[in-house]
Amino acid sequence: MSAPYPRPAPIGAHDARFWSFAAQGELRIQRCADCGVHRHPPRPLCAACGSTAVEWVAASGRGEIWARTVIHPPTLPAFTERTPYCAVVVRLDEGVFMVSTIVDRNPDDVVVAAPVELVLTEVERDLVLPLARVVDA
Amino acid sequence: MEAAVAGIGQTTYAKNMGRTELDLACEAIRSACADAGLDVAAIDGVVSYHVEQVQELDLMTALGIPELRYMARTPSGGGGAASLLGLAALAVDQGAAECVVAFRARNRSKTASYGIDPNQGGRPWAKGGDRLSDAKQWHYPFGVAAPAHEFALIASRHMHVYGTRAEHFGMQAVAQRFHASRNPDAIMRDPITIDDWHASRPIAEPLRLFDCSLENDGAAAVIVTSLERARDLEQPAVKVLSQVQYGAPIHVQLCDFFATTAAFEERDGGAVTASRRLFGDAGITPSDVDVAMMVEPFTVAVLLALEQYGFCERGGSGPFVESGQTLWPDGALPVNTHGGSTSEAFVHGVNHLPEAVRQIRGTAVNQVADAEVAFICGAVSDPSGAVLLGADR
Numbered sequence A: 001m002s003a004p005y006p007r008p009a010p011i012g013a014h015d016a017r018f019w020s021f022a023a024q025g026e027l028r029i030q031r032c033a034d035c036g037v038h039r040h041p042p043r044p045l046c047a048a049c050g051s052t053a054v055e056w057v058a059a060s061g062r063g064e065i066w067a068r069t070v071i072h073p074p075t076l077p078a079f080t081e082r083t084p085y086c087a088v089v090v091r092l093d094e095g096v097f098m099v100s101t102i103v104d105r106n107p108d109d110v111v112v113a114a115p116v117e118l119v120l121t122e123v124e125r126d127l128v129l130p131l132a133r134v135v136d137a
Numbered sequence B: 001m002e003a004a005v006a007g008i009g010q011t012t013y014a015k016n017m018g019r020t021e022l023d024l025a026c027e028a029i030r031s032a033c034a035d036a037g038l039d040v041a042a043i044d045g046v047v048s049y050h051v052e053q054v055q056e057l058d059l060m061t062a063l064g065i066p067e068l069r070y071m072a073r074t075p076s077g078g079g080g081a082a083s084l085l086g087l088a089a090l091a092v093d094q095g096a097a098e099c100v101v102a103f104r105a106r107n108r109s110k111t112a113s114y115g116i117d118p119n120q121g122g123r124p125w126a127k128g129g130d131r132l133s134d135a136k137q138w139h140y141p142f143g144v145a146a147p148a149h150e151f152a153l154i155a156s157r158h159m160h161v162y163g164t165r166a167e168h169f170g171m172q173a174v175a176q177r178f179h180a181s182r183n184p185d186a187i188m189r190d191p192i193t194i195d196d197w198h199a200s201r202p203i204a205e206p207l208r209l210f211d212c213s214l215e216n217d218g219a220a221a222v223i224v225t226s227l228e229r230a231r232d233l234e235q236p237a238v239k240v241l242s243q244v245q246y247g248a249p250i251h252v253q254l255c256d257f258f259a260t261t262a263a264f265e266e267r268d269g270g271a272v273t274a275s276r277r278l279f280g281d282a283g284i285t286p287s288d289v290d291v292a293m294m295v296e297p298f299t300v301a302v303l304l305a306l307e308q309y310g311f312c313e314r315g316g317s318g319p320f321v322e323s324g325q326t327l328w329p330d331g332a333l334p335v336n337t338h339g340g341s342t343s344e345a346f347v348h349g350v351n352h353l354p355e356a357v358r359q360i361r362g363t364a365v366n367q368v369a370d371a372e373v374a375f376i377c378g379a380v381s382d383p384s385g386a387v388l389l390g391a392d393r
Ligand SMILES: [Zn+2]
Pocket: A032, A033, A034, A035, A036, A037, A046, A047, A048, A049, A050, A051
């Protein structure tokens, strides 16, 4: 059995909201209520206009692989048994970036620019993460 | 700018030396003072990294420095190597202090560690804890935990946008190992070929073992004073021609990095903008640079720096390295002539400072003929900076 995942334990309210939405099966991100710019990771104010008014909107979950690696020697104990594994940076259609892991493909078949979808997945009890699946054309 | 490097010092670089960081720092600083012909008590300013474990007060006590007039720290580990020198030069230029030491000491071998502070040694992911309250919460749950993983992701984007090949990173590793093979102070001195690079372990694709910086102990220091005073000291003065610092996104926050970096987009900012200030202030261009020290936690950082500082065109760093331009002695711009972080030692890039000074003094083991101008930059994947050094003739 794998070691447990390192868990998000945010001390900030903004970070905590992202994870509590995820725990409920909702992928939500911040959008400025004044100028409409999306942002992630969560921040207390909008860098584009300075507004602190924020909405938590449902993210499409759709995007493309912006960067990709295959990780060989284990570092985190939780990932020891699944090395090598494919980690990616995804650019969502909303224009924000998220780090994720590809779970449904052989790492060698995962390429930059491939369309992907982030799927909220309970990887262990009470830990829901947005994992990436390649979307076939 | 009226500042010059008067002295350089470094310890032995090795794994598991069993010495504290204070011990290492004191040796490097005393060595730099001796090189300059200065008494340690002449030091009146100290510059270090924000992650530095050796405190200014401990240096005063241990070295016998009677008075400090100036203390400053720069953000980011490898990003700040050149900025250490830049901050020291600014202090001297502005009259805040007369004799400033910039240093870094590390006891950070794989298993060695003198405490639980995340910056104090050991593997960062072994110290992250199981409950993530900071930026790690956006990386670690997805298995992205080591700097190698982050740089691999950055490298993959460069390959996608510009057609850079993985072995271009390897070619820089081979060049730096050749440099180190002639440097008795280097930890890794056995030459390697590109076939050896291909045969080395993949760490995080596209990066292989030979693309990675070393893990070792050691310290390095430089002493900066006024040009006038430096001319009266033991060594030929090495002028600080200009310095820049800049904020830029960092590899440990990849979501922000990819949203704002100037590394792949036709975007200003970071080193791209800073480079114009650096060369503008010195009144020279990148083509006037004879030798460069580019801090590289991983070899890909050299390629990114070559482009962002304007030594080659955007996307042109792979072919630039492939054509041998960064290899001493025949390249147009030998880079990391001491072997760099992948082959000489990893001291968060501060070992690159003494090498740039040696090149201008004419005393490097891989001496670039008639070197007049040396360029130093911190890792471009971080908030960072750069310095131009010039000969006093
Ligand atoms: Zn706004």
